[in-house]
Amino acid sequence: MSNESKKTSSGSDKGVFEHIYSTPGAGWTLERPPADLKRLCETGAIVPDKALDIGCGEGFYSIYLASRGFDVLGIDLSERAIRHARQNAERAGFNIAFEAIDIANLLRLDEQFAFVLEWSVLHHVAPPERPQYVKNVADLLRHGGKYLSVCFSVEGREDDSHSTFAVSPVGTKLYYSSRDELHDLFEPHFRIIESRLTTIHGRHGQQHMALLTNSIRTQAARGG
Numbered sequence: 001m002s003n004e005s006k007k008t009s010s011g012s013d014k015g016v017f018e019h020i021y022s023t024p025g026a027g028w029t030l031e032r033p034p035a036d037l038k039r040l041c042e043t044g045a046i047v048p049d050k051a052l053d054i055g056c057g058e059g060f061y062s063i064y065l066a067s068r069g070f071d072v073l074g075i076d077l078s079e080r081a082i083r084h085a086r087q088n089a090e091r092a093g094f095n096i097a098f099e100a101i102d103i104a105n106l107l108r109l110d111e112q113f114a115f116v117l118e119w120s121v122l123h124h125v126a127p128p129e130r131p132q133y134v135k136n137v138a139d140l141l142r143h144g145g146k147y148l149s150v151c152f153s154v155e156g157r158e159d160d161s162h163s164t165f166a167v168s169p170v171g172t173k174l175y176y177s178s179r180d181e182l183h184d185l186f187e188p189h190f191r192i193i194e195s196r197l198t199t200i201h202g203r204h205g206q207q208h209m210a211l212l213t214n215s216i217r218t219q220a221a222r223g224g
Ligand SMILES: C[S@@+](CC[C@H](N)C(=O)[O-])C[C@H]1O[C@@H](n2cnc3c(N)ncnc32)[C@H](O)[C@@H]1O
Pocket: 008, 010, 011, 012, 013, 017, 028, 029, 030, 054, 055, 056, 057, 058, 075, 076, 077, 078, 081, 101, 102, 103, 104, 118, 119, 120, 121, 124
């Protein structure tokens, strides 16, 4: 088995993502920010500060946040995605830090953030890995910091099977969530301020029913 096809400890398949990012323009990459993110920024629900974009892909949402005055670090499992993100930020004229990091190693980031964006990533994290991952997100957030998570909903299964696992046509593993499951996951560390269905759009007109959870960190998990 080559290094690229080895699974990471977070359960994601790095080789699959590196293959998808062998050229820019993955099926999920949109240059414009999602309406939900824009709304939260434009209404002042999330204000410019230090932000972490987890699973930033080709970096366009990091660029959007930087354009609104956020000091952004974008991280992704895929080194190729990070290379695209750096090029995209440079082209857009923004100085944004991007690093290739597996979320299993999140606490290597010895920093505190005021906002974590995690758009279309949690459904790639296997359920047994999620409690530790979400605790790590909480540890990286200051008290009162915001966490916006958007992931595929089990209600949106195309075949109506309500099965919680699938492999996508591009080979990524997808773990669909229910609202109750996400509440149980987030509530030990966060107060949920918004939880509802939304839509994740793809580059070629695809749409996926998703669960948006916007929450505030309630416990000082790592002394911040
Ligand atoms: C569906 S894409 C979404 C990318 C970006 N947030 C967007 O909406 O365009 C999921 C991203 O999560 C990244 N990812 C998956 N597993 C990861 C992990 N264990 N650690 C860090 N990033 C991961 C993938 O490389 C990919 O860029």
